[in-house]
Amino acid sequence: MNKIFLKKICSIFQNDIIPITTKGVSLGNKIFGAAIIRKKDYKIIVAGTNNEVNNPLWHGEIDTIIRFYNISSKKRPSVKDCYFISSHEPCSLCLSAITWCGFNNFYYLFSYKDTKEKYKIPHDLKILKEVFNIHNGKYITKNYYWNSYNINKLISKLAEDEKFKILIKLAKIKESYKKLSNEYQLKKNKNKIILK
Numbered sequence: 001m002n003k004i005f006l007k008k009i010c011s012i013f014q015n016d017i018i019p020i021t022t023k024g025v026s027l028g029n030k031i032f033g034a035a036i037i038r039k040k041d042y043k044i045i046v047a048g049t050n051n052e053v054n055n056p057l058w059h060g061e062i063d064t065i066i067r068f069y070n071i072s073s074k075k076r077p078s079v080k081d082c083y084f085i086s087s088h089e090p091c092s093l094c095l096s097a098i099t100w101c102g103f104n105n106f107y108y109l110f111s112y113k114d115t116k117e118k119y120k121i122p123h124d125l126k127i128l129k130e131v132f133n134i135h136n137g138k139y140i141t142k143n144y145y146w147n148s149y150n151i152n153k154l155i156s157k158l159a160e161d162e163k164f165k166i167l168i169k170l171a172k173i174k175e176s177y178k179k180l181s182n183e184y185q186l187k188k189n190k191n192k193i194i195l196k
Helices: 003-026 060-069 092-101 112-117 123-132 151-156 160-190
Strands: 033-038 044-049 082-088 105-110 147-150
Touching: 003 033, 003 044, 003 082, 003 151, 003 160, 033 060, 044 060, 060 082, 060 092, 082 112, 092 123, 105 151, 112 123, 147 151, 151 160
Parallel strands: 082 105, 105 147
Antiparallel strands: 033 044, 033 082
């Protein structure tokens, strides 16, 4: 992917996903969020965030998909014309939802390992192992339905002069998620989320 696309993703995290995730975390929700953008011009269509305090299925990706399908079918672009951007590597529920909706791609910022180790939320890896016998999150990243991409790896492939400004933005985004994670961890025993 090119630097314009990756810069746009960083801007979407800063301006769209993190602000609504901050509100969600203040209510006791997890730190997961997502956005759907147009392929042709990288324009954001919708962004969403986790709302598990109200419904255990209301993950960030699910909220984003619901917002997308709440757009009139006359105004809503085809999923084939969109990129799906996720803050964290999607769990098995969200992988399935992305698949059932027909998105042929998704991009994520934080891996399952990050989610488990940095953010102390181990359920994605645990469910993949216990239910699907997938160890260490090693699902097939390029398959009949979609291709998945780690945003950090895409940025690392840019030329040094192209990635400098992006890495500065990325560092700010990661710092925001660190703060949000700390807030969630402090509040999680008071909320009604089943898998904390």
